[in-house]
Amino acid sequence: MATVKLWTDEEVSLHPRIKAVFDDIRATRKSDFVNNFWRALANEPALLERTWSSIKAVMIEPGALDPITKELIYIAVSTVNSCSYCVHSHTAAARAKGISDLQYSEFLAVVRMASETNALATALQVPVDPEFDAS
Amino acid sequence: MATVKLWTDEEVSLHPRIKAVFDDIRATRKSDFVNNFWRALANEPALLERTWSSIKAVMIEPGALDPITKELIYIAVSTVNSCSYCVHSHTAAARAKGISDLQYSEFLAVVRMASETNALATALQVPVDPEFDAS
Amino acid sequence: MATVKLWTDEEVSLHPRIKAVFDDIRATRKSDFVNNFWRALANEPALLERTWSSIKAVMIEPGALDPITKELIYIAVSTVNSCSYCVHSHTAAARAKGISDLQYSEFLAVVRMASETNALATALQVPVDPEFDAS
Amino acid sequence: MATVKLWTDEEVSLHPRIKAVFDDIRATRKSDFVNNFWRALANEPALLERTWSSIKAVMIEPGALDPITKELIYIAVSTVNSCSYCVHSHTAAARAKGISDLQYSEFLAVVRMASETNALATALQVPVDPEFDAS
Amino acid sequence: MATVKLWTDEEVSLHPRIKAVFDDIRATRKSDFVNNFWRALANEPALLERTWSSIKAVMIEPGALDPITKELIYIAVSTVNSCSYCVHSHTAAARAKGISDLQYSEFLAVVRMASETNALATALQVPVDPEFDAS
Amino acid sequence: MATVKLWTDEEVSLHPRIKAVFDDIRATRKSDFVNNFWRALANEPALLERTWSSIKAVMIEPGALDPITKELIYIAVSTVNSCSYCVHSHTAAARAKGISDLQYSEFLAVVRMASETNALATALQVPVDPEFDAS
Known part of the structure; x- marks a missing residue:
């Protein structure tokens, strides 16, 4: 259960702005798996972009x-x-x-x-x- | 303010069980300063011993x-x-x-x-x- | 799972004090659906009455x-x-x-x-x- | 008390990056008062800029x-x-x-x-x- | 510091609704001391009455x-x-x-x-x- | 779901240090049921021993x-x-x-x-x- 829809890959593929983030998640992590947190945030494209960009800077960059x-x-x-x-x-x-x-x-x-x-x-x-x- | 008395060094010196912990805190940390947390815990000698021994094992030992x-x-x-x-x-x-x-x-x-x-x-x-x- | 029983409509119907609250929830919300929170609180009739009356005053009245x-x-x-x-x-x-x-x-x-x-x-x-x- | 230094206006005036944020806080709020939260964040210029920019977007813009x-x-x-x-x-x-x-x-x-x-x-x-x- | 005014006894004495609660607190506790929580709640007479009545029922009655x-x-x-x-x-x-x-x-x-x-x-x-x- | 493995009785039986704690839990509680908390802690034998010994002293001893x-x-x-x-x-x-x-x-x-x-x-x-x- 969730309070929002969880976006499937098919739904994501139809929205370039969301797809760009999912593509970058996959490329950065070198894995096809995109976990539910991002599928929930996909309902809020601006928040999705901001959060992923922040996670990348804080948690992934050396x-x-x-x-x-x-x-x-x-x-x-x-x-x-x-x-x-x-x-x-x-x-x-x-x-x-x-x-x-x-x-x-x-x-x-x-x-x-x-x-x-x-x-x-x-x-x-x-x-x-x-x-x-x-x- | 506190919900319990904060023990002074003079009061501690009169209670060997408490004094032993304070002495070990000072020796372990190589400093005369004993902070208020321990002065408050001194009201509960068993808790004082247990907590200091646990802190030493978890936070100080390599x-x-x-x-x-x-x-x-x-x-x-x-x-x-x-x-x-x-x-x-x-x-x-x-x-x-x-x-x-x-x-x-x-x-x-x-x-x-x-x-x-x-x-x-x-x-x-x-x-x-x-x-x-x-x- | 829950730490208490969840009351079914049939069980509620046998207890007038609880039924009165459930009836008022349904009438106030103009819906037959009564969610689990109230079915759990039904174990505590006084708390049920107090909480519903408070929710109505705080959340529903203009x-x-x-x-x-x-x-x-x-x-x-x-x-x-x-x-x-x-x-x-x-x-x-x-x-x-x-x-x-x-x-x-x-x-x-x-x-x-x-x-x-x-x-x-x-x-x-x-x-x-x-x-x-x-x- | 604080775990970090609180920057005075005089100290801020010597650091252009921090001063730029303080100037924008004052201009945006139309007030000379800059509260301690920003004086504490001044120790972390990148965090200061990010937080103020985010507060402005979320809390101040219509x-x-x-x-x-x-x-x-x-x-x-x-x-x-x-x-x-x-x-x-x-x-x-x-x-x-x-x-x-x-x-x-x-x-x-x-x-x-x-x-x-x-x-x-x-x-x-x-x-x-x-x-x-x-x- | 507080986010609201703390009412003095003199101010309370001028507002019968608030004074009635303070009188009951003093009578119930058999003490002249009324602590700051009630002096802050005095800004919200309905909340003051509700909270005191609830505290009395829950914490004081056997x-x-x-x-x-x-x-x-x-x-x-x-x-x-x-x-x-x-x-x-x-x-x-x-x-x-x-x-x-x-x-x-x-x-x-x-x-x-x-x-x-x-x-x-x-x-x-x-x-x-x-x-x-x-x- | 859990972030660690939950130990079955069979796995526990092969590790004397863990088995000793499980045996004591069963003997102390006079029940064969050992709940998941202990089956998760079994991954950390020292923590398992310490936590059970502490629970026994604090919660079970008069x-x-x-x-x-x-x-x-x-x-x-x-x-x-x-x-x-x-x-x-x-x-x-x-x-x-x-x-x-x-x-x-x-x-x-x-x-x-x-x-x-x-x-x-x-x-x-x-x-x-x-x-x-x-x-």
Whole structure:
């Protein structure tokens, strides 16, 4: 189920603006598979273009953080936001990028640790130490 | 303000169980500064011991993820949980561990990207592709 | 799946207190369809009455905000709370009330924008400007 | 407190790239006041430019939703994300754009209503009715 | 800071509808202290009346759950919602109702435990066992 | 669907470290049923051991809070975190431990009440009264 239509390849092929994005997704990822997120965003061509162009710049182009680190940050955010779709798709992406079992284990340990200390710091309403101020 | 008392060094010095943890925090971090999170947890000695021992194992001992990557995952979780204390303390920790300006910029870009696509995937209720199933 | 029983029309017909609410839902909405939310709440008659009466007053009776605006605020809250049921039901409600494609596009753009700037303001722990204080 | 430096006007004046954005904020809003969010983002010039350009397109340029509706959606998202800064700044923005007391009252009523029904739907794990599927 | 005015006792005394609620708060709690939540809600008399009447019915009138259990559930919700105000006010309420140090310790342990297993179940996207279905 | 493999009893039987935990779960709960959460955690033996040992200490061993109260706090946290799995499994646990219909009704009422007042306190950004400070 979804709140919008999921575009099939046949429907996409009839809309050049949408097809251009799908073509670029396939070329960039060197894979014919286009996942449902893009098939849902196809209902909003401007948002589709903007989001793909942003994902490409942030997640795919080389930078100071390696690709696996970026996926782990993405999964961490998606986990706390309870975004089932995003947890699934970016865990698959981390695997496709070669994350090791040990790295994934440590990732889970950090997320677990942060979740519990977040809850404790909020329950206790710990005041921020002035030493942490960078303003 | 806080919902519990924040223990001063003088009060800590009178409780050997709590003092042992504070001593280990100082020795492990090679710094005299003990931040408010531990001063608040001092009200719960068992929780204090458990949390410090867990933080040491997860965040300080060497592993498959480097220390800066672990801090970034921690800040990502804390940001989505709106834990003001944790964002402040772990951003300071990332800086102390030598995060570069470029790494921090890219971290912000990934968090921003994940936050917006999480919202979109949830608003559109995109169904998870069977390709992502690992069960 | 659900954590409680979903009441069928036949079961509802045997309980006058619950039936009265279902009858009013049908009469108010001029539709025979009663969605699962009410079939789940039927396990708690007092909560069922209170929630329906509140929904009717807040969402259905005319006021200073038009019905589509109220649905959009509802979907925004439900999206951030990751309430899959509520996103689905209120997106359907917005459509039933005549939301245009352009309005829905702009809604998604605002939700995306707010989600990313929320994450940035929290990650940077931006202090509130005194100019915003209304107390 | 903040996790980053807040740029003063004097510091901004020495960096043409940042100054250009601040000048455009002032010109667009017809006000000399530049709030702390932008002073924090000034540490990340690319993010500053991208965010301001996006805010201008989404929140300021005329569209299918009126400016007050867009602010209300923004405040709704920010409230659920517990973004103190964003709630303050966008409530001030809604006031500056002329929201009436009655509109604000109804906004609070919808947010309250959505928050409580979100919690109920999640606690009861109500299954989505097939009637709501638009895929 | 706040996004609305906080009403002083003098201002309240001039508005009979608001004064009636404040009088009932004081009489019910047998205390002259009226906390800021009600002083903020005073801007919305209908919401003030509704919320106080609801709080009285749910939190103060005797029922199947004892008063401390109800406060702990309230603090748990408020902690995960990062509602600083609510964590502070309901932790104070739990203390005023006589929560023991041991009860509070166990409460923190359950919140910590739930927070970490929630994160794990979401990161792993564990499918709900059919045995848990009650529908 | 899940992001990891769910271990069958047959697979578990071949790994003594994992089998020891599953045996203890069955013995402690006096039931042959082992739910999916543990079958997913089996991929991470250290995390499996740690989590089960922690759950046993916090949720099963007798303490100052009765077992039903602890389950209710757990469900409250899980509801706000939108952890579908955890809401399902701990509501089933509360039922298995003998929660009455009236207790569950009141639980829902408190969660509803807290959710709505959390949203109001955050939307109004009510400042914490100095009277609530325990530091």
